[in-house]
Amino acid sequence: MASVLPGIRRAAPKLSKDFFICHRCRSTPSPTLRKVQALGNGFRSNNVRFFNTAAVPGANPNSVFTKASPLASLSQNIAQTGAKEHGVKQSSFPATSSKSVAYWLLGSAASVFGIVVFGGLTRLTESGLSITEWKPVTGSLPPMSAADWESEFTKYRASPEFKLLNPHMTLEEFKKIYFMEWGHRLWGRFVGLSFVLPAIYFVARRKVSKSMAFKLLGISGLIGVQGALGWWMVKSGLKDDLFAPGSHPRVSQYRLTAHLGAAFLCYTAMLWNGLSILRDNRLVSNPARGLEKLTQLSSPQLSFFRKSVAGLAxxxxxxxxxxxxxxxxxxxMIYNEFPRMGKGFAPPKSELFDKFYSRKEDGSDIWWRNMLENPSTVQLDHRILATTTFTVILSLWAYTRYSSKVRAALPKAARKGMLGVVHLVLMQAALGISTLIYLVPIPLAAAHQAGSIALLSGVLVLGNRVWVPRSSLRLVQNSLKQASGAKPVGPKAMRADLKALQRNGPIVRSS
Known part of the structure; x- marks a missing residue:
């Protein structure tokens, strides 16, 4: 009997109050029992803090009111019951997303990086118009028999590209370009499934924060839009009425750019959110150190640099x-020289703004149509933008190196990130000039396209190292409040703290 009593004493506080009431009294409670229950409810709502040793100054950690004691467990159960009775709702999503979600997002971004480069190869080898139909499900498998191959080849022979460019193409040559386009589409399906299915799992298992769950939903929708844009782009190269009669069959440059832009946006969202999750986990793991880091980044000396990095992206x-x-x-394929374009640094004005590209009698659209449809003007625009990007990056690097205030305030990781961006832009400039001079060879052109997304990656990494998001500041402050037993920080207080942080340094609210 003596050996049983300690177990009963340990289990008693965890038992429901109904365990000590007979079945008859539970079904028809007496007035006395009602008074006792009312007294217990009032005790739970008004005196629950008595058992919270964290809120009692000078509490003895070895007393019976510690968390390890049965009475402390009972007080926690009473507190939870009282919170439910008073309608206090707690989110089932965690405050920070799991690191596994971050690694998955970075892996998805790497997959998008690869498909962008492979898509460039598909375009450079003129394989994008080899499949003339869009079958999201049944198109996952290539032709499996000779009859299937002949059927696909017959469809391709009816396309403008075959009639004008490849009238002598054989079936074996067709298979090569077919597999390029099929591989690109299959990779796109893999990107979609490898993102949507894990996203559903992570949200269902509450591995992500509530805000991140909505972001994953947005990225999933963007992937679907990207697939639709891909077929919309291919469709533009399969109809004679979408380009000038007798001209080179090609997809619309507008649709191609929209397809590329959607891919870049998907990649940016995946990379940025993955890096943000890792950053938040590092900050929360050591809130004091995290607040110190955010204080350093919130320095007024870095305000211009942070905005410049955002503009650079x-x-x-x-x-x-x-x-x-x-x-x-x-x-x-024109003006294959640098930095000159013909006899000067720019073609003649009559060539840049040719009336041939205007579709209105009054010529009111001559400016923007030449900017988007005239190959000479489009190449000049790209040269100007690329040169501007190159100059801005070198200027920012010089600003961080030779400004004593900025150099002292900028963390070491940010300085390394800035130097990495400089290396990437030097490589990208060399690839771009080489691609132009050597008449767009496939290896150089593909490397130049990969360099563009690599440069964007470097700028995003740099931005993630110097940005001070309000959500991260709130996470760090709430972690500090939980450690000190104070109330969590709300959105309004967080915004006020962010402004004060930029002016005066760390803020630690008292309870």
Missing amino acids: LLVFITAMSGGLVAGLDAG
Whole structure:
């Protein structure tokens, strides 16, 4: 009997109150029992803090009121019950997403990086129009028999590309370009499935924060839009009425750029959110150190640099999109010299703004149509944007190196990130000039396209190292409040703290 009593004492506080009431009293409670229950409810709502040793100054950690004691467990159960009775709702999503989600997002970004480069190879080998139908499910398998291959080849022979460019193509030659396009489409399906299915799992298992769950939903939708844009782009090269009669059959440069832009946006969202999750986990793991780091990044001396990095990311994106227009118009096949274009640094004005591209009698559209449809003007635009990007990056690097205030305030990781961006832009400039001079060879052109997304990656990594998001600041402050037993920080207080942090340094609210 003596050996049983300790177990009963340990289990008693965890038992429900109904365990000590008979079945008859539970079904028809007496007035006395109602008073006892009401007294217990009032005790739970008003005096629950008595058992919270974290809130009692000078509490003895070895007393009976510690978390390890049965009475402390009972107080926690009472507190949870009281919270439910008073309608206090707690989110089932965690405050920070799991690191596994970050690694999965970075892996998905790497897959998108690969498909962008492979898509460039598909375009450079003129394989993109080899499959003339869009079958999201049944198109996952290539032709399996000679009859299937002959059927696909017959469909391709009816396309403008075969009639005008490849009238002598054999079936074996057709298979080569077919497998290029089929591989690109299959990779696209893999990107979609490898993102959507794990996203559903992570959200269902509450491995992500609530805000991240909505972001994953947005990226999933963007992947679907990207697939639709891909077929919309291919469709533009299969109809004679979408390009001038007798001209080189090609997809619309507008649709090609839209398809490329959607891929860049998918990649940016995956990479940025993956890096953000890893950063938040590092900050929360050591809140005091994290607040110190955020304080350093919130220095007024870095305000201009942070904004410049954000503008630089937009500039790199726009430059890459202008490269999509160059690719869609084959504008890299003219003026294969640098830095001059013919006799000067720019073609004559009459060539840059040719009336041939205007579709209105009054010529009101001559400016923007030449900017987007004239190969000479499009190449000049790309040169100007690329040169501007190159100059801005070198200027920012010089600013961080020779400004004593910025150099002292900028963390070491950010300085390394800035230097990495400089190396990437030097490589990208060399690839771009080489691609132009050597008449767009496939290896150099593919490397140049890969360099554009690599440069964007470097700028995003740099931005992630110097940016101070409000959500990260709130996570760090709430971690500090939980450690000190104070109330969590709300959105309004967090915004006020962010402003004060930029002016005065760390803020630690008292409870």
